Amino acid sequence: MSDNQLKTGQTAVSQSGIKTAWIPAGTFTMGSPPDEKGRDKNEGPQRQVTISSGFWIGLYPVTQEQWQAVMGSNPSYFSDSPAAGEAQGGRPVEQVSWYDALVFANRLSLLEGLSPAYSIKGKTNPDDWGAVPTTDKSAAWNAAKIVEGSAGWRLPTEAQWEYAARAGTTTMFSNGEASWENESELDGIGWFGFNSGDKTHEVGRKQPNAWGLYDVHGNVWEWVWNWRGKYPNQDETDPAGASGYLRVNRGGFWGAPARVARSAARIGNNPFGRGWHLGLRLARPTTNA
Numbered sequence: 001m002s003d004n005q006l007k008t009g010q011t012a013v014s015q016s017g018i019k020t021a022w023i024p025a026g027t028f029t030m031g032s033p034p035d036e037k038g039r040d041k042n043e044g045p046q047r048q049v050t051i052s053s054g055f056w057i058g059l060y061p062v063t064q065e066q067w068q069a070v071m072g073s074n075p076s077y078f079s080d081s082p083a084a085g086e087a088q089g090g091r092p093v094e095q096v097s098w099y100d101a102l103v104f105a106n107r108l109s110l111l112e113g114l115s116p117a118y119s120i121k122g123k124t125n126p127d128d129w130g131a132v133p134t135t136d137k138s139a140a141w142n143a144a145k146i147v148e149g150s151a152g153w154r155l156p157t158e159a160q161w162e163y164a165a166r167a168g169t170t171t172m173f174s175n176g177e178a179s180w181e182n183e184s185e186l187d188g189i190g191w192f193g194f195n196s197g198d199k200t201h202e203v204g205r206k207q208p209n210a211w212g213l214y215d216v217h218g219n220v221w222e223w224v225w226n227w228r229g230k231y232p233n234q235d236e237t238d239p240a241g242a243s244g245y246l247r248v249n250r251g252g253f254w255g256a257p258a259r260v261a262r263s264a265a266r267i268g269n270n271p272f273g274r275g276w277h278l279g280l281r282l283a284r285p286t287t288n289a
Helices: 063-072 099-113 158-166
Strands: 010-013 019-023 024-029 047-051 054-056 219-227 247-250 265-271 278-280 283-285
Touching: 019 158, 024 158, 047 158, 054 158, 158 219, 158 247, 219 283
Parallel strands: 219 278
Antiparallel strands: 010 019, 019 054, 024 047, 054 283, 219 247, 247 265
8 A cells, every 4th residue: 555545643453463553754843942841952953854754653662462472571570560450461561672672673574574674794584693782882783774675663763753753743742731740731641750650551541642652651761763863953854863872762751750751852771771661662664565
């Protein structure tokens, strides 16, 4: 199906049950304005960013059940005692590194018969990559490349993530709220330090944004593809964050104030880092090649 036959937010389900929404190509203002309360200087300067191709992105962060099905294990700290009425397997997977995310994405692609997105040392089968690094002294893994024309699962770029999370909004949050201090207006869209009970929650329990994505604010930080570098003072098309030494996380997490879950907020972590606050959401190009 071609891009012009798809509608914004149209959903699809993959062979293994990953639910996605289609996001159209477009241009948006990325970053936060200088007067946005609580902003960090690395959220600017604002500039116009063009996403040149439509793409699919997960309705939810990857769950523990989904990770277990592909990887055969569940690394999550919050591996039991879910909140009342919530399914344990539906909680987001956490304690996964950026390197782990690449392995998961390629294994899922191979499982579904898709051409894997990532190449390390010229190989796309994670069995050929060796052990997942636990330090940052891994030149081969840090030089991972996206295979041109591949149809497989991948981490969204930072620009894709913010574009999809904003869903056409320019406010701090995707529901139009312009203050992270107004907790009553944010309770319905995500899990933060003020309402999570100091734990993760089953995905999809809060309200989605206008394009149908859940948990883009709070629950777990989500790895994206980019290295964290300074934003350029110029408009861009499909920025891929080619420089830096930390990989970017987006969306905030269950134990943090809502301020760090704003649509423009960004932090960085070592790509080998694993924590009870680090998860992921997957994306795919429109092509079915």
